[in-house]
């Protein structure tokens with residue numbers, strides 16, 4: 001990065017603009033230096049990124065794996081002989097031991113007492129959420145309370161609630177920061193009906209704005225009679241979730257978001273007392289100890305297996321322990337520190353971009369600083385006349401620079417609708433003829449409004465060079481006009 005210049009036979013060194021920016025960044029964020037271990041890992045375990053010139057800024061979409069995770073998993077599989085678990089033959093018992101060991105390790109990683117919590121393996125966060133949705137004993141007089149800011153897999157639970165006659169209530173988020181109005185939350189939490197089933201769901205970190213909704217709400221809601229579902233899918237990859245401090249009833253996790261490999265594994269961490277409330281709508285192979293066709297009845301397997309339909313993803317599960325151990329060897333607090341330093345710099349840099357006529361280039365959706373937020377930076381780009389660049393076009397142009405961003409609504413319609421200023425009328429029009437509308441017609445109804453925004457998400461091995469390259473890419477839009 002330092003280029004030699006020869007003047008008057010003297011060798012001097014001129015700093016590259018990125019070096020100058022890096023020095024200023026280090027001074028503004030002195031904690032960053034303590035995370036240099038991650039630069040070393042980037043050069044070793046993640047060398048493929050720089051070898052191929054990738055700027056990966058989609059960690060909320062999916063984490064990246066270290067090469068050693070693959071090697072360790074492959075070595076385990078190459079050396080072992082493993083059969084389908086839950087039988088008493090040697091190879092099956094060997095596998096059962098590893099599956100149960102992984103279960104224990106997940107509890108240990110989240111500092112969850114085995115007396116209080118159990119781990120149910122699922123395919124992903126969505127699988128965990130669906131398990132809660134279909135099994136929670138919603139009925140008339142019950143309530144499902146949730147924040148506008150939620151992933152669709154949490155929103156979707158409302159269909160189970162409604163179909164069983166429960167009431168669904170949303171708590172709005174307020175622009176510009178898109179945090180929940182705490183007065184409205186307090187009022188809503190007062191509405192839990194004694195003796196009824198009251199479920200409150202929210203994300204520990206928004207996958208749209210990066211807002212971190214307070215974990216203190218868990219105890220507050222529980223004290224008012226709510227069961228609490230904490231969606232930790234986008235929080236867990238760069239934040240410590242300590243379940244000895246916080247006691248949500250249900251927590252969903254997608255492991256690939258934390259350490260990249262393997263996909264297809266996730267879990268529901270459930271408090272044992274809350275699990276007793278759940279009523280499975282069916283049973284399957286693996287979930288029952290005894291079933292009779294003649295007597296037309298069954299006994300559910302006690303413990304987590306009663307919730308794991310069919311054969312678990314058994315060969316992949318030991319890779320979850322490998323992945324968690326890798327994260328522990330790095331340190332989740334170190335990852336957090338690094339992510340927040342880089343996020344703070346990127347937000348400042350993007351918000352400082354103006355066209356020559358004084359109009360801002362960027363609109364940020366979410367908090368403009370690092371207070372109570374994570375490493376998700378959601379924006380749209382605007383031209384000097386305030387016209388919006390389609391986020392999909394910007395994503396495509398970023399591809400040309402090998403920068404991986406993500407354009408869209410990110411499965412979080414509530415946050416998007418408030419962020420982009422959609423009215424109830426706008427949206428009701430979209431659903432009026434929904435059975436007959438094609439997606440293209442839907443876009444016409446929505447009348448030129450953007451349906452999304454552009455998300456950069458910072459994670460485990462993001463470097464300063466990555467965020468710098470994104471900021472440089474953004475700068476190329478200065479004084480550029482939307483065409484067409």
Ligand SMILES: Cc1ncc(COP(=O)(O)O)c(C=O)c1O
Nearest residue numbers: 124125126151203207233234254
């Ligand atoms: C906050 C949040 N919740 C839930 C999910 C669903 O995760 P998955 O698609 O892995 O099931 C996501 C995925 O991006 C998410 O960001």
